[in-house]
Amino acid sequence: MSPAALATMQEEVKALARERDAVILAHNYQVPEIQDVADYVGDSLGLSRQAAATEASAIVFCGVHFMAETAAILSPEKTVLIPDLDAGCSLAASITADQLRAWKAENPGAIVVSYVNTTAEVKAETDYCCTSGNAKAVIEAIPADQEILFLPDLYLGLWLERVTGRKLRIWMGECHVHAGIRPADIVRWQDEAPDAELLVHPECGCASQCMAFGNERTHILSTEGMVNFAKASPKKRFLVATEVGILHRLAKEAPGKRFEPVSEDALCRYMKMITLEKLRDSLRDWKHAVTVPEEVAARARLAIERMVAIA
Numbered sequence: 616m617s618p619a620a621l622a623t624m625q626e627e628v629k630a631l632a633r634e635r636d637a638v639i640l641a642h643n644y645q646v647p648e649i650q651d652v653a654d655y656v657g658d659s660l661g662l663s664r665q666a667a668a669t670e671a672s673a674i675v676f677c678g679v680h681f682m683a684e685t686a687a688i689l690s691p692e693k694t695v696l697i698p699d700l701d702a703g704c705s706l707a708a709s710i711t712a713d714q715l716r717a718w719k720a721e722n723p724g725a726i727v728v729s730y731v732n733t734t735a736e737v738k739a740e741t742d743y744c745c746t747s748g749n750a751k752a753v754i755e756a757i758p759a760d761q762e763i764l765f766l767p768d769l770y771l772g773l774w775l776e777r778v779t780g781r782k783l784r785i786w787m788g789e790c791h792v793h794a795g796i797r798p799a800d801i802v803r804w805q806d807e808a809p810d811a812e813l814l815v816h817p818e819c820g821c822a823s824q825c826m827a828f829g830n831e832r833t834h835i836l837s838t839e840g841m842v843n844f845a846k847a848s849p850k851k852r853f854l855v856a857t858e859v860g861i862l863h864r865l866a867k868e869a870p871g872k873r874f875e876p877v878s879e880d881a882l883c884r885y886m887k888m889i890t891l892e893k894l895r896d897s898l899r900d901w902k903h904a905v906t907v908p909e910e911v912a913a914r915a916r917l918a919i920e921r922m923v924a925i926a
Protein backbone atom coordinates (compact mmCIF):
# COMPACT_ATOMS: atom_id res chain seq x y z
CA MET A 616 0.00 0.00 0.00
CA SER A 617 1.38 3.45 -0.86
CA PRO A 618 2.00 5.89 2.03
CA ALA A 619 -0.93 8.04 0.80
CA ALA A 620 -3.31 5.06 0.64
CA LEU A 621 -2.15 3.96 4.09
CA ALA A 622 -2.78 7.42 5.57
CA THR A 623 -6.25 7.52 3.95
CA MET A 624 -7.17 4.12 5.37
CA GLN A 625 -5.87 5.08 8.81
CA GLU A 626 -8.07 8.20 8.73
CA GLU A 627 -11.04 6.06 7.65
CA VAL A 628 -10.42 3.71 10.59
CA LYS A 629 -10.21 6.58 13.08
CA ALA A 630 -13.41 8.17 11.70
CA LEU A 631 -15.29 4.86 11.89
CA ALA A 632 -14.12 4.33 15.47
CA ARG A 633 -15.35 7.81 16.46
CA GLU A 634 -18.68 7.30 14.69
CA ARG A 635 -19.19 3.90 16.34
CA ASP A 636 -17.98 5.02 19.79
CA ALA A 637 -15.34 2.28 19.72
CA VAL A 638 -11.94 2.25 21.36
CA ILE A 639 -9.11 0.51 19.48
CA LEU A 640 -6.79 -1.52 21.71
CA ALA A 641 -3.63 -2.97 20.15
CA HIS A 642 -1.05 -5.36 21.52
CA ASN A 643 2.66 -4.52 21.33
CA TYR A 644 3.12 -7.30 18.72
CA GLN A 645 0.70 -5.78 16.22
CA VAL A 646 1.98 -4.45 12.88
CA PRO A 647 3.06 -0.76 12.93
CA GLU A 648 0.09 0.56 10.93
CA ILE A 649 -2.29 -0.91 13.52
CA GLN A 650 -0.29 0.38 16.47
CA ASP A 651 -0.35 3.85 14.91
CA VAL A 652 -4.17 4.07 14.79
CA ALA A 653 -4.80 2.50 18.19
CA ASP A 654 -6.07 4.49 21.16
CA TYR A 655 -3.89 2.38 23.40
CA VAL A 656 -0.94 0.07 22.70
CA GLY A 657 0.33 -2.18 25.43
CA ASP A 658 0.86 -5.62 26.88
CA SER A 659 -1.88 -7.98 28.08
CA LEU A 660 -2.08 -6.41 31.53
CA GLY A 661 -2.28 -2.84 30.27
CA LEU A 662 -4.85 -3.81 27.65
CA SER A 663 -6.98 -5.62 30.24
CA ARG A 664 -6.93 -2.53 32.42
CA GLN A 665 -7.94 -0.36 29.48
CA ALA A 666 -10.74 -2.77 28.56
CA ALA A 667 -12.07 -2.64 32.11
CA ALA A 668 -11.86 1.15 32.35
CA THR A 669 -13.00 2.38 28.94
CA GLU A 670 -16.16 4.43 28.65
CA ALA A 671 -16.56 3.68 24.95
CA SER A 672 -19.49 1.44 24.09
CA ALA A 673 -17.38 -0.94 22.00
CA ILE A 674 -13.85 -2.33 22.04
CA VAL A 675 -12.04 -3.42 18.89
CA PHE A 676 -9.31 -5.72 20.02
CA CYS A 677 -6.25 -5.87 17.77
CA GLY A 678 -4.55 -8.84 19.31
CA VAL A 679 -5.36 -12.54 19.64
CA HIS A 680 -8.61 -14.26 20.58
CA PHE A 681 -8.00 -14.91 24.29
CA MET A 682 -7.30 -11.17 24.75
CA ALA A 683 -10.65 -10.25 23.20
CA GLU A 684 -12.31 -12.86 25.43
CA THR A 685 -10.66 -11.25 28.47
CA ALA A 686 -12.04 -7.85 27.40
CA ALA A 687 -15.51 -9.39 26.95
CA ILE A 688 -15.34 -10.92 30.44
CA LEU A 689 -14.27 -7.62 32.02
CA SER A 690 -16.79 -5.50 30.11
CA PRO A 691 -19.84 -7.73 29.52
CA GLU A 692 -22.05 -4.75 28.70
CA LYS A 693 -19.81 -3.69 25.80
CA THR A 694 -19.51 -5.05 22.30
CA VAL A 695 -16.05 -6.60 21.81
CA LEU A 696 -14.87 -7.12 18.25
CA ILE A 697 -11.80 -8.85 16.83
CA PRO A 698 -10.86 -8.16 13.19
CA ASP A 699 -9.95 -11.82 12.51
CA LEU A 700 -11.52 -14.69 14.45
CA ASP A 701 -8.68 -17.03 13.48
CA ALA A 702 -6.09 -15.01 15.42
CA GLY A 703 -5.38 -17.66 18.06
CA CYS A 704 -2.38 -18.41 20.27
CA SER A 705 -0.28 -21.58 20.35
CA LEU A 706 0.39 -21.09 24.05
CA ALA A 707 -3.30 -20.72 24.96
CA ALA A 708 -3.98 -23.85 22.89
CA SER A 709 -1.51 -25.89 24.95
CA ILE A 710 -4.01 -26.61 27.75
CA THR A 711 -7.77 -27.24 27.69
CA ALA A 712 -10.25 -26.86 30.56
CA ASP A 713 -10.59 -30.67 30.72
CA GLN A 714 -6.82 -31.08 31.08
CA LEU A 715 -6.76 -28.46 33.82
CA ARG A 716 -9.64 -30.13 35.69
CA ALA A 717 -7.72 -33.43 35.57
CA TRP A 718 -4.52 -31.73 36.84
CA LYS A 719 -6.44 -30.12 39.69
CA ALA A 720 -7.97 -33.47 40.62
CA GLU A 721 -4.44 -34.92 40.89
CA ASN A 722 -3.40 -32.01 43.16
CA PRO A 723 -6.31 -31.30 45.51
CA GLY A 724 -6.03 -28.07 47.49
CA ALA A 725 -3.47 -26.47 45.14
CA ILE A 726 -3.97 -22.87 44.01
CA VAL A 727 -4.12 -22.43 40.23
CA VAL A 728 -2.22 -19.50 38.71
CA SER A 729 -2.71 -19.10 34.98
CA TYR A 730 -0.81 -16.86 32.66
CA VAL A 731 -3.34 -14.68 30.85
CA ASN A 732 -2.65 -16.56 27.59
CA THR A 733 -5.43 -19.08 28.21
CA THR A 734 -8.99 -19.57 27.00
CA ALA A 735 -11.95 -18.25 29.01
CA GLU A 736 -12.83 -21.83 30.00
CA VAL A 737 -9.37 -22.36 31.47
CA LYS A 738 -9.59 -19.03 33.29
CA ALA A 739 -12.89 -20.20 34.77
CA GLU A 740 -10.95 -23.06 36.44
CA THR A 741 -8.27 -20.64 37.70
CA ASP A 742 -7.77 -18.87 41.04
CA TYR A 743 -5.40 -16.12 39.86
CA CYS A 744 -4.54 -14.93 36.37
CA CYS A 745 -1.29 -13.09 35.76
CA THR A 746 0.72 -11.56 32.95
CA SER A 747 4.49 -11.42 32.59
CA GLY A 748 4.17 -7.86 33.96
CA ASN A 749 2.79 -8.95 37.34
CA ALA A 750 3.39 -12.73 37.57
CA LYS A 751 6.06 -12.32 40.26
CA ALA A 752 3.78 -10.11 42.39
CA VAL A 753 0.91 -12.60 42.00
CA ILE A 754 3.03 -15.56 43.17
CA GLU A 755 4.35 -13.49 46.08
CA ALA A 756 0.78 -12.60 47.12
CA ILE A 757 0.05 -16.30 47.76
CA PRO A 758 1.05 -17.74 51.19
CA ALA A 759 4.50 -19.36 51.07
CA ASP A 760 3.28 -22.82 52.20
CA GLN A 761 0.53 -23.01 49.57
CA GLU A 762 1.07 -25.43 46.69
CA ILE A 763 0.74 -23.70 43.29
CA LEU A 764 -0.10 -25.10 39.86
CA PHE A 765 1.33 -22.69 37.28
CA LEU A 766 0.24 -22.83 33.63
CA PRO A 767 0.59 -22.91 30.72
CA ASP A 768 4.08 -21.54 30.00
CA LEU A 769 7.06 -23.64 31.01
CA TYR A 770 9.66 -20.88 30.61
CA LEU A 771 7.72 -18.25 32.49
CA GLY A 772 7.18 -20.83 35.25
CA LEU A 773 10.91 -21.59 35.47
CA TRP A 774 11.70 -17.88 35.60
CA LEU A 775 9.15 -17.42 38.39
CA GLU A 776 10.75 -20.20 40.43
CA ARG A 777 14.06 -18.37 40.16
CA VAL A 778 12.86 -14.89 41.04
CA THR A 779 10.48 -15.87 43.84
CA GLY A 780 12.45 -18.81 45.28
CA ARG A 781 9.16 -20.78 45.28
CA LYS A 782 8.73 -24.33 44.03
CA LEU A 783 5.88 -24.49 41.49
CA ARG A 784 4.18 -27.32 39.65
CA ILE A 785 4.55 -26.16 36.05
CA TRP A 786 2.55 -27.11 32.95
CA MET A 787 4.79 -27.96 29.98
CA GLY A 788 3.28 -25.51 27.47
CA GLU A 789 5.22 -23.09 25.33
CA CYS A 790 4.79 -20.31 22.80
CA HIS A 791 6.35 -21.39 19.52
CA VAL A 792 7.63 -17.86 18.87
CA HIS A 793 9.38 -17.30 22.19
CA ALA A 794 10.58 -20.90 22.55
CA GLY A 795 12.22 -20.43 19.14
CA ILE A 796 14.60 -17.80 20.54
CA ARG A 797 17.43 -20.05 21.65
CA PRO A 798 20.43 -19.49 23.92
CA ALA A 799 22.72 -19.60 20.85
CA ASP A 800 20.97 -16.48 19.48
CA ILE A 801 21.72 -14.66 22.70
CA VAL A 802 25.35 -15.80 22.92
CA ARG A 803 25.98 -14.68 19.34
CA TRP A 804 24.49 -11.27 20.00
CA GLN A 805 26.30 -10.79 23.28
CA ASP A 806 29.56 -11.39 21.42
CA GLU A 807 28.63 -9.15 18.50
CA ALA A 808 27.20 -6.26 20.51
CA PRO A 809 29.21 -5.89 23.70
CA ASP A 810 27.94 -2.32 24.16
CA ALA A 811 24.24 -3.30 24.12
CA GLU A 812 21.76 -4.02 26.90
CA LEU A 813 19.87 -7.29 26.43
CA LEU A 814 16.09 -7.20 27.01
CA VAL A 815 14.59 -10.71 27.33
CA HIS A 816 10.95 -11.72 27.69
CA PRO A 817 10.51 -14.42 30.36
CA GLU A 818 8.55 -16.62 27.92
CA CYS A 819 11.66 -17.04 25.76
CA GLY A 820 13.32 -20.43 25.43
CA CYS A 821 16.50 -18.61 26.39
CA ALA A 822 15.18 -16.79 29.45
CA SER A 823 16.16 -19.28 32.13
CA GLN A 824 19.56 -19.81 30.53
CA CYS A 825 19.98 -16.02 30.29
CA MET A 826 19.69 -15.86 34.03
CA ALA A 827 22.31 -18.60 34.37
CA PHE A 828 24.91 -16.77 32.29
CA GLY A 829 23.30 -13.35 32.61
CA ASN A 830 25.28 -10.31 33.62
CA GLU A 831 24.39 -6.77 34.55
CA ARG A 832 23.53 -6.12 30.87
CA THR A 833 20.76 -8.78 30.85
CA HIS A 834 17.25 -7.75 31.88
CA ILE A 835 14.27 -10.13 32.02
CA LEU A 836 11.23 -7.95 31.37
CA SER A 837 7.64 -7.96 30.13
CA THR A 838 7.11 -6.02 26.91
CA GLU A 839 5.79 -3.06 28.90
CA GLY A 840 8.82 -3.37 31.17
CA MET A 841 11.08 -3.23 28.08
CA VAL A 842 9.52 0.04 26.94
CA ASN A 843 9.85 1.61 30.39
CA PHE A 844 13.42 0.35 30.80
CA ALA A 845 14.58 1.63 27.39
CA LYS A 846 13.01 5.04 27.96
CA ALA A 847 14.66 5.48 31.35
CA SER A 848 18.07 3.96 30.50
CA PRO A 849 21.01 6.23 29.61
CA LYS A 850 22.22 3.43 27.26
CA LYS A 851 21.83 3.81 23.49
CA ARG A 852 21.78 0.25 22.14
CA PHE A 853 19.43 -2.62 23.00
CA LEU A 854 19.04 -6.20 21.84
CA VAL A 855 15.48 -7.41 22.10
CA ALA A 856 14.47 -11.05 22.69
CA THR A 857 10.74 -11.19 22.08
CA GLU A 858 8.29 -10.92 19.18
CA VAL A 859 9.61 -8.34 16.71
CA GLY A 860 6.43 -6.21 16.75
CA ILE A 861 7.65 -4.52 19.93
CA LEU A 862 10.50 -2.86 17.98
CA HIS A 863 8.10 -0.34 16.44
CA ARG A 864 6.88 0.85 19.81
CA LEU A 865 10.37 0.91 21.29
CA ALA A 866 11.66 3.07 18.42
CA LYS A 867 8.68 5.38 18.75
CA GLU A 868 8.82 5.83 22.51
CA ALA A 869 12.60 5.91 22.90
CA PRO A 870 13.71 7.89 19.84
CA GLY A 871 17.42 8.20 19.13
CA LYS A 872 18.17 4.75 20.57
CA ARG A 873 19.03 1.62 18.62
CA PHE A 874 16.93 -1.55 18.95
CA GLU A 875 17.78 -4.86 17.27
CA PRO A 876 16.01 -8.23 17.45
CA VAL A 877 18.12 -11.19 18.57
CA SER A 878 16.03 -13.26 16.17
CA GLU A 879 14.37 -11.81 13.06
CA ASP A 880 12.27 -15.00 12.97
CA ALA A 881 10.48 -14.22 16.23
CA LEU A 882 7.25 -13.37 14.49
CA CYS A 883 3.79 -14.40 15.68
CA ARG A 884 1.67 -15.30 12.68
CA TYR A 885 -1.49 -15.00 14.77
CA MET A 886 -0.75 -11.41 15.79
CA LYS A 887 0.06 -10.59 12.17
CA MET A 888 -3.36 -11.85 10.99
CA ILE A 889 -4.78 -8.49 12.06
CA THR A 890 -4.38 -6.05 9.18
CA LEU A 891 -5.52 -2.47 8.70
CA GLU A 892 -8.06 -3.60 6.09
CA LYS A 893 -9.53 -6.16 8.49
CA LEU A 894 -9.67 -3.53 11.24
CA ARG A 895 -11.51 -1.16 8.89
CA ASP A 896 -13.94 -3.94 7.87
CA SER A 897 -14.48 -4.88 11.50
CA LEU A 898 -15.53 -1.33 12.39
CA ARG A 899 -17.55 -0.82 9.22
CA ASP A 900 -19.38 -4.17 9.22
CA TRP A 901 -19.42 -4.64 13.03
CA LYS A 902 -17.66 -8.00 13.05
CA HIS A 903 -16.48 -10.33 14.59
CA ALA A 904 -18.17 -10.16 17.98
CA VAL A 905 -16.45 -12.13 20.76
CA THR A 906 -18.72 -13.31 23.57
CA VAL A 907 -18.23 -15.58 26.57
CA PRO A 908 -21.17 -17.48 28.13
CA GLU A 909 -22.06 -15.80 31.42
CA GLU A 910 -21.58 -18.91 33.59
CA VAL A 911 -18.00 -19.22 32.28
CA ALA A 912 -17.39 -15.45 32.39
CA ALA A 913 -18.56 -15.13 36.01
CA ARG A 914 -15.98 -17.68 37.21
CA ALA A 915 -13.20 -16.35 34.97
CA ARG A 916 -13.86 -12.75 36.01
CA LEU A 917 -12.74 -13.32 39.58
CA ALA A 918 -9.34 -14.64 38.48
CA ILE A 919 -8.87 -11.80 35.98
CA GLU A 920 -9.93 -9.13 38.47
CA ARG A 921 -7.31 -10.42 40.90
CA MET A 922 -4.74 -10.08 38.10
CA VAL A 923 -5.80 -6.53 37.26
CA ALA A 924 -5.72 -5.56 40.95
CA ILE A 925 -2.16 -6.82 41.65
CA ALA A 926 0.47 -4.38 40.37
Ligand code: SF4
Binds near residue numbers: 704705790883884885
Ligand atom coordinates in the same frame (compact mmCIF):
# COMPACT_ATOMS: atom_id res chain seq x y z
S1 SF4 B 1 3.60 -14.58 20.53
FE1 SF4 B 1 3.21 -16.63 21.37
S2 SF4 B 1 2.12 -16.27 23.29
FE2 SF4 B 1 2.00 -14.37 22.07
S3 SF4 B 1 0.07 -14.57 20.93
FE3 SF4 B 1 1.70 -15.35 19.60
S4 SF4 B 1 1.67 -17.57 19.99
FE4 SF4 B 1 0.57 -16.62 21.68
